[in-house]
Amino acid sequence: MKMTLRIWRQKNSNAVGKLESYVIDGVTQEMSFLEMLDVLNEDLTAKGIDPVAFDSDCREGICGMCGVVINGVPHGRGETTYQTTTCQLHMREFRDGDTITIEPWKAEPFPVLRDLVVDRSAFDRIIQAGGYISAPTGTAPDAHATPVNKADADIAFDNAVCIGCGACVAACPNGSAMLFTAAKVSHLGLLPQGQPERWTRVLGMVDAHDDEGFGNCTNIGECTAVCPKGIPLESISRLNRDLLTGLRKVK
Numbered sequence: 001m002k003m004t005l006r007i008w009r010q011k012n013s014n015a016v017g018k019l020e021s022y023v024i025d026g027v028t029q030e031m032s033f034l035e036m037l038d039v040l041n042e043d044l045t046a047k048g049i050d051p052v053a054f055d056s057d058c059r060e061g062i063c064g065m066c067g068v069v070i071n072g073v074p075h076g077r078g079e080t081t082y083q084t085t086t087c088q089l090h091m092r093e094f095r096d097g098d099t100i101t102i103e104p105w106k107a108e109p110f111p112v113l114r115d116l117v118v119d120r121s122a123f124d125r126i127i128q129a130g131g132y133i134s135a136p137t138g139t140a141p142d143a144h145a146t147p148v149n150k151a152d153a154d155i156a157f158d159n160a161v162c163i164g165c166g167a168c169v170a171a172c173p174n175g176s177a178m179l180f181t182a183a184k185v186s187h188l189g190l191l192p193q194g195q196p197e198r199w200t201r202v203l204g205m206v207d208a209h210d211d212e213g214f215g216n217c218t219n220i221g222e223c224t225a226v227c228p229k230g231i232p233l234e235s236i237s238r239l240n241r242d243l244l245t246g247l248r249k250v251k
């Protein structure tokens with residue numbers, strides 16, 4: 001397949017970026033989106049042009065490193081694929097002759113470092129603001145020593161799958177990171193092991209979220225529509241309930 005790629009090129013955080021067009025040939029349906037970019041970069045390098053910078057690591061949809069906006073949708077979307085990571089999107093979702101626009105996450109707390117690479121360390125600081133979990137040291141306790149309600153465990157696990165990719169922020173018109181923060185709060189706040197710091201954790205993480213410049217949630221739902229792990233909006237409701245309880249108990 002032969003395609004035209006319109007790619008955001010930006011030398012560094014202070015430079016002005018712009019979309020540049022490249023024609024790529026020899027794309028196969030079996031290639032992943034990132035493999036297609038690898039092919040483009042080999043071609044650019046051979047021509048003496050700077051390769052396009054983009055993030056990736058596992059390329060298996062589990063690490064959260066990859067992420068670009070493809071034709072306006074964070075991580076992209078195809079006829080048969082949605083709620084995917086960029087690395088798990090395949091070129092079978094595109095057609096010969098297509099023009100594909102590829103941009104970085106665009107949100108003030110995620111400054112562009114170069115081309116398609118953004119700085120997502122704001123997420124690290126939100127997690128850091130959650131603090132530690134009081135856990136007894138020593139030998140591993142018996143698995144049945146702390147009973148965990150099955151329904152709570154299921155919801156905690158459903159939220160623990162957030163990979164911190166940032167697509168939720170890129171999709172949100174408010175640039176909110178509430179879905180990410182809610183996933184982290186739900187992950188620990190529902191388990192018995194996460195109870196001692198439950199209320200200080202939610203207050204700390206929401207404060208850090210706001211301090212980083214992320215916007216507020218207004219229930220638009222774009223975040224959950226693109227989340228590759230299907231974190232539901234209900235998690236944000238749970239975050240808000242925990243926040244109100246935390247404000248009563250701690251402040």
Ligand code: SF4
Nearest residue numbers: 162163165166168227
């Ligand atoms: S909530 Fe979903 S979209 Fe947001 S960081 Fe986590 S996995 Fe990515």
Ligand code: FES
Nearest residue numbers: 057059064066087
């Ligand atoms: S590279 Fe790890 S999730 Fe895409």
